[in-house]
Amino acid sequence: MARTFVGGVHPPYRKGKTCFLPIERLSAPKTVVIPLLQHIGGINAPLVAVGERVFFGQKIGDSDAPIACPVHASVSGRVIALEKRAHPNGREVLSVVIENDYADEVHPSVEPKNMDDMSPADLLQWIREAGIVGMGGGGFPTHAKLTPPAGVTLDAVLLNGAECEPYLTTDHRVMVEWAEDVVLGLRCLMKVTGVKQGYIGVEVNKQDAVAELRRAVASARDIQIVPLAVKYPQGAEQQLIQACLNRRVPKGRRPVHIGVVVNNVHTAQSIAHSLRTGLPCVERVVTVDGASVERPGNVLVRIGTSFADVLTERGLTSEPYKLLSGGPMMGIAMHTPAVPVCKCTSGILALSRAESPATEAMTCVRCAWCIDVCPMLIYPTLIAQYGERGRTEEAEKYGALECHECGACTYVCPSHIPLVQWIRLAKSDIYARRNRG
Amino acid sequence: MQIDFRSVLLALGALGALGLIFGAGLAIAAKKFAVQADPLYAQVLGVLPGANCGACGYPGCAGYATAVSKRLVAIDKCPVGGNDLLGNLGRLMGVKAKLAADRLVATPYCDGGCAEAPTRFSYEGIQDCVAVVALSGGDKACQYGCVGYGTCVKLCKFGAITMDDNRIPVVDADKCTACGLCVAGCPKDIFSLRPAGKHVHIRCRSHDKGAVVRKICSVGCIACGLCVKACPVDAIAMSNFLAQIDYEKCINCGRCVEKCPTKTIHSGL
Numbered sequence: 001m002a003r004t005f006v007g008g009v010h011p012p013y014r015k016g017k018t019c020f021l022p023i024e025r026l027s028a029p030k031t032v033v034i035p036l037l038q039h040i041g042g043i044n045a046p047l048v049a050v051g052e053r054v055f056f057g058q059k060i061g062d063s064d065a066p067i068a069c070p071v072h073a074s075v076s077g078r079v080i081a082l083e084k085r086a087h088p089n090g091r092e093v094l095s096v097v098i099e100n101d102y103a104d105e106v107h108p109s110v111e112p113k114n115m116d117d118m119s120p121a122d123l124l125q126w127i128r129e130a131g132i133v134g135m136g137g138g139g140f141p142t143h144a145k146l147t148p149p150a151g152v153t154l155d156a157v158l159l160n161g162a163e164c165e166p167y168l169t170t171d172h173r174v175m176v177e178w179a180e181d182v183v184l185g186l187r188c189l190m191k192v193t194g195v196k197q198g199y200i201g202v203e204v205n206k207q208d209a210v211a212e213l214r215r216a217v218a219s220a221r222d223i224q225i226v227p228l229a230v231k232y233p234q235g236a237e238q239q240l241i242q243a244c245l246n247r248r249v250p251k252g253r254r255p256v257h258i259g260v261v262v263n264n265v266h267t268a269q270s271i272a273h274s275l276r277t278g279l280p281c282v283e284r285v286v287t288v289d290g291a292s293v294e295r296p297g298n299v300l301v302r303i304g305t306s307f308a309d310v311l312t313e314r315g316l317t318s319e320p321y322k323l324l325s326g327g328p329m330m331g332i333a334m335h336t337p338a339v340p341v342c343k344c345t346s347g348i349l350a351l352s353r354a355e356s357p358a359t360e361a362m363t364c365v366r367c368a369w370c371i372d373v374c375p376m377l378i379y380p381t382l383i384a385q386y387g388e389r390g391r392t393e394e395a396e397k398y399g400a401l402e403c404h405e406c407g408a409c410t411y412v413c414p415s416h417i418p419l420v421q422w423i424r425l426a427k428s429d430i431y432a433r434r435n436r437g
Numbered sequence: 438m439q440i441d442f443r444s445v446l447l448a449l450g451a452l453g454a455l456g457l458i459f460g461a462g463l464a465i466a467a468k469k470f471a472v473q474a475d476p477l478y479a480q481v482l483g484v485l486p487g488a489n490c491g492a493c494g495y496p497g498c499a500g501y502a503t504a505v506s507k508r509l510v511a512i513d514k515c516p517v518g519g520n521d522l523l524g525n526l527g528r529l530m531g532v533k534a535k536l537a538a539d540r541l542v543a544t545p546y547c548d549g550g551c552a553e554a555p556t557r558f559s560y561e562g563i564q565d566c567v568a569v570v571a572l573s574g575g576d577k578a579c580q581y582g583c584v585g586y587g588t589c590v591k592l593c594k595f596g597a598i599t600m601d602d603n604r605i606p607v608v609d610a611d612k613c614t615a616c617g618l619c620v621a622g623c624p625k626d627i628f629s630l631r632p633a634g635k636h637v638h639i640r641c642r643s644h645d646k647g648a649v650v651r652k653i654c655s656v657g658c659i660a661c662g663l664c665v666k667a668c669p670v671d672a673i674a675m676s677n678f679l680a681q682i683d684y685e686k687c688i689n690c691g692r693c694v695e696k697c698p699t700k701t702i703h704s705g706l
Contacts, residue, residue, distance in 0.1 A: 086573075090571075090572050091573060091574070335557055335558040335572075335573050335576075336557070336558070358561055418563050421563045421568065422563060425565070425567060425568050425571065428571060
C-alpha cells in the first residue's frame with residue numbers, strides 16, 4: 001500500500017485538463033519585471049542601473065545577507081526602470097524592468113559545468129550563484145538548506161514530487177518530461193550534502209511520472225522512488241518526511257534537525273539544467289488553468305513575465321473572478337494581473353465564479369473535524385478563536401506557530417469559518433510581538 | 438410506612454454537630470489568618486471608572502488601583518476618568534494633580550468612504566482591518582485611507598464608534614473617553630486624539646502628491662495650500678503633501694473650511 005501521513009483531506013484534484021499536455025514554451029514578453037526579492041530572506045541590491053544593457057543570464061541583483069539568493073536577467077535588453085512594482089506576495093517590491101531586445105545574447109560568464117569535476121563546496125557555491133530557490137512555492141534559498149547546523153549529520157535527501165495541490169501539474173510534467181534532469185539534480189544535491197541515499201516521493205495519481213523516474217534511475221540503488229497515497233497536504237515538508245521515511249520533525253525544529261533535506265523536483269531539475277547549460281534560474285514551468293482560461297496547460301515561462309502576458313497568450317474565455325498564484329489551497333489571490341512570474345510561482349489559476357464559491361462564516365459547532373484533519377496535530381478551531389479575539393499569547397501556547405497554513409481545516413469546516421486565515425493573522429501578530437522584543 | 442424517628446434525629450444531630458465544629462474552625466481561621474486589605478486600594482478602585490479598558494497599561498481598573506494605592510505609578514494614567522477622576526485620586530493620594538486643559542476626543546482623520554475612494558480589488562477574506570491591510574496594504578486605492586472593516590468598532594470598549602453607511606467610522610464624542618485603544622489598534626493610523634473644543638479638522642492622512650490623490654479619492658488633501666494662506670493665525674502647515682492643523686493655535690474660525698476645494702476640511706463633528 002502506498003504510504004502517507006496522519007490527517008489530511010481529499011479535495012477534488014481537477015488536474016485532468018493539464019496533466020497529459022506536454023510543456024510548451026511561452027514566447028518571451030516585450031518587457032520583464034524581475035523582483036529583487038524572489039526568495040525567503042533579505043532583499044537583493046540591484047547590480048545594474050537604468051539604461052544599462054544586460055545579457056541573458058546576467059546577475060542583476062545580489063545580497064550579503066546569509067539567507068538570500070541572487071536574481072538574473074531572463075532576457076537580454078536594456079534596463080528601463082528600477083522601481084517598486086506589484087509582487088505576488090501582495091506588496092510592492094523593488095524590481096528591475098528590462099526591455100527585451102529579442103536577441104537573447106547570453107552573458108559571457110555562462111558556460112556548461114560538469115558536476116563530476118566540481119567539489120561539493122564548488123557545487124554549493126554554484127547552486128547559490130545560479131539563483132536556485134525552492135520552486136515548489138516556498139522559495140527558500142536552496143544553498144542555505146544544504147548547509148546543516150553544527151552537530152547535525154544529514155542522512156537523506158528527499159525530492160518532493162507529491163504535488164498534492166489541486167489543478168497544479170507543473171511537477172508532474174517536469175518529472176515525466178525531464179526525469180533525467182530530476183535524477184541528475186538529486187545526485188548533485190546528494191553530492192553537496194554527502195548523503196548516500198536519495199528518495200523521490202510521488203503520489204500514485206502520477207503513475208507515468210513514477211515510471212519515467214524509475215527508468216531514469218534504472219538499476220541504481222542509491223535513489224528510491226516512493227509511491228505515496230493521494231492526499232493533501234502530502235507535499236508539505238514535514239508530511240512528506242512522515243510519509244516517505246516514517247520520521248517526525250520535533251516541535252519547533254526543522255527537517256534538517258533529523259538529518260533530512262527536502263527539495264522540490266522542479267528545484268532539482270533547475271539545478272541539473274543550470275549545470276548542463278550554465279544558465280542560471282531564468283525560467284520555470286507554470287501550470288495555467290481555471291475555467292476562465294481558454295487553453296490550459298503547462299508553459300515554460302521566463303521569470304518576470306507578467307501574469308497578464310501569460311494569460312493573454314493562453315487566452316481568456318471570461319473575465320476571471322479570482323486570480324491565484326499557486327494552487328487553490330495555499331495559493332494567494334492576486335490584486336492585479338500585473339504581477340510577474342517569480343521563481344516560486346507554481347501556477348496561475350484564473351478561476352470563475354463557480355470555482356470559487358463565496359461562503360459566509362457561521363458559528364463553530366464544535367465538531368472537531370478540523371482537529372481530525374490537521375496534519376500538525378494542533379487545534380485549529382481553538383487557535384483561530386484566540387486569534388479572532390486578539391489573544392495571541394494563548395494562540396501561541398496552543399501551537400499557532402506549528403501551523404504551516406495548509407488550509408485543510410478551512411477546507412473541511414462545515415461552518416465555513418476562515419480558520420487558517422485567523423491563524424495566519426495570529427501568527428503575524430506573534431512574530432510582530434517577537435520582533436518588538 | 439413506619440418512620441424511624443431515632444435515625445432522623447441522629448442524622449440531624451450529627452450534621453448539626455459537624456456544622457458547628459467546621460463553623461468554629463472557619464471562624465478561628467478567619468480571625469487568625471486575616472489578610473490586612475489596604476483601605477486605600479478599595480477607595481481608589483471605587484473612584485476609578487470601572488471600564489477595564491486597559492488604556493492605563495495595567496490589566497483592568499483593579500490592577501491600576503493596586504499600583505496607585507502602592508504609589509508605584511502616577512495618578513494621571515487613566516484617560517477615561519477625566520478631570521473628575523484626577524481630582525478624586527489627588528484627594529485620596531494626597532498629591533496635587535495637574536488638570537488637563539481640555540477633554541480629548543478620538544477622531545478619524547479620513548473621510549474617503551466607499552462613495553469617495555474606489556477600491557483596487559474586491560476583498561472576500563476575514564472582515565477585519567488588520568487582515569485586509571496585511572494583504573497588499575488593503576483594498577482601497579489610497580494606501581493611507583480608512584479601509585472600513587470596522588476593527589475600531591470592535592476595539593472600542595465604550596460603544597463610541599460606529600461605521601456609517603459609507604464605511605467610515607463615526608465617533609460619538611459624548612461616549613468617547615479618549616482611552617486611545619482605537620488610536621493604537623487602527624492599522625492605518627487613522628485616529629488621533631484632539632481637544633473636544635476644536636471642531637475644524639483636516640480629515641485626510643494621505644501623503645500622496647495632489648495628482649495622485651485626485652485620481653483615487655474625491656475628498657483627499659491635494660496639498661494645494663489654500664488653507665495655509667487662508668488661516669489668519671498660521672495654524673495650518675503643509676508637510677509632505679498634507680495640510681495639518683496645530684490645535685493650539687486654531688481659533689475655530691472656519692475660513693479654511695470655506696477655501697478647501699476638495700472639502701477635506703470639515704467644521705463640526
